[in-house]
Amino acid sequence: MAMIDYQNDNAVLVMTKGHPFNREDFLSVFDGIEGINACSVEQPASQAFFNPELAKDYRAFVLYDMPGMDFFKADADDGLAPRYIEPPTSFKENFLALLEQGHGFVFLHHTIAAWPAWPEYAEIIGGKFLYKPGQIRGVDYPDSGYRHEITHQVSVLQDHPVTAGVSQTFSINDELYLSHVFDDSVIPLLSSDYDYCDSNFYSSQQAVTGTMFSREGWHHAPGHNLIGWVKHYKNSPIVYLQCGDSKAAYDSTEYQTLLSNAINWVASDEAKQWARDRNNHE
Template sequence: MKRKNFFHRNWVRFTCLFVSLFFMTAFAYSQVRVAIITGGHGYDKEPFEAMWTSITEMKPTYFDYGAKKCDFFEKDHSDEFDTIVFYNFHQKITPKQQQNFLKMLEKGKRIIVMHHAISAFPEWNEFNKIIGAKYFLEDMEWEGKKYERSKYKHDVKIPVHVADKNHPITQGVEDFEEIDETYSGYYIAPEVHVLLTTNCPENTPFIAWVNKYNNSEIFFVQLGHGPQIFANEQFRKLISNAIKWASGKNN
């Protein structure tokens, strides 16, 4: 009788362990693998990373390259990550790295570009076509037209309106207000699909959009200076949706 109970108890323990391992493994495989590229611009690291940690459906891996060239694209990471978040600024990218970047997009990989990453690679004009925008760091002539330096302002309360409530990225996101950095006087391609707008007089009216480039789609959101925006419930919902959209898991 004791021997029977011993085997029964161990069988129950084994079964519980097996089931636990099964669900842990299934959860790990279901998580979206996200590469987050930073560097070249200061930011509030703790609240920034807390935002990503709050998105339980994803597994973030951080790559900080400082102000040097973005070595992430020294090789093709297409199979290692489901999507890539760009939060870097004013970095170099070599011709080889550019080709690896473009090959990734040709495969249909969707990416997310946040805030100051609008100027991630200012010397690479193709990047502006990829994201559908260009922020002018100085007065310059670009694409045959003269532009004045773009403007920014810190700590402005920005009202945000959901322009397209039917897109997967904006599902469940409501209009909100938050203190963040404004951008104005920058170029936005006319063909972008606008998701968020603002009537803030110190900001460009379009504040988030999706741009199509070859076989890929790129989500750009101007918000993201922080720290307040990183804890905003609606912004977190937006970013969580964007991660799932980029991975194809909520389409």
């Protein structure tokens, strides 16, 4: 991504910031994706590109950001950090306008925790990770769980352009989440063989308050082992890949293939027509 490729009009915008990551390791993955002209922009500046006039210069957006939370201040409503921040009205309006037009979106890893004060965002992506106890679809839940550096087996659940060329089962070392998947609105692509029970994860709220790798007094119902899916929202094709926490995952050829496939699929006319057809039949 260091050089400007003026010969390649397959432009993709990669959005980051809000969660720690190694910038060089992550962005180097895009240098290896053949045919894609990727550039990156950070939050909150990236919000400007949701303006439909600016977005039309990019065939797809890849989100690796986690906006909407102030981890350094408690919320007045519950006394807990992070403090939730409402997205700007103009950003929400532009985002929904893009979804109506039919823009391609790939959401990665910690994006599932973004914009917790805006419930519709979770519906767009297809799930939600909670950094503190809260409501999802009107039901109270505890904070979600995390677990770093887990080597687990991933299974491909069905043939799809996103999984083309990916082994039916493969091993990857990555961070996993005990969070929420809206399985009534997603098409499953990838699952993990890890046991999604609270004794295998740590409390995210305890991590926020300074106690990493703790689950003392924390309980969470068994979670979903689905870690990759496709869906539509309005007229837009969407992919979520839970993989992608660190270099161990970035270096996986299977991850690189999934990411490349996901970008190319959501940017394609076929995927956008698929989303429109699904939207029209709802």
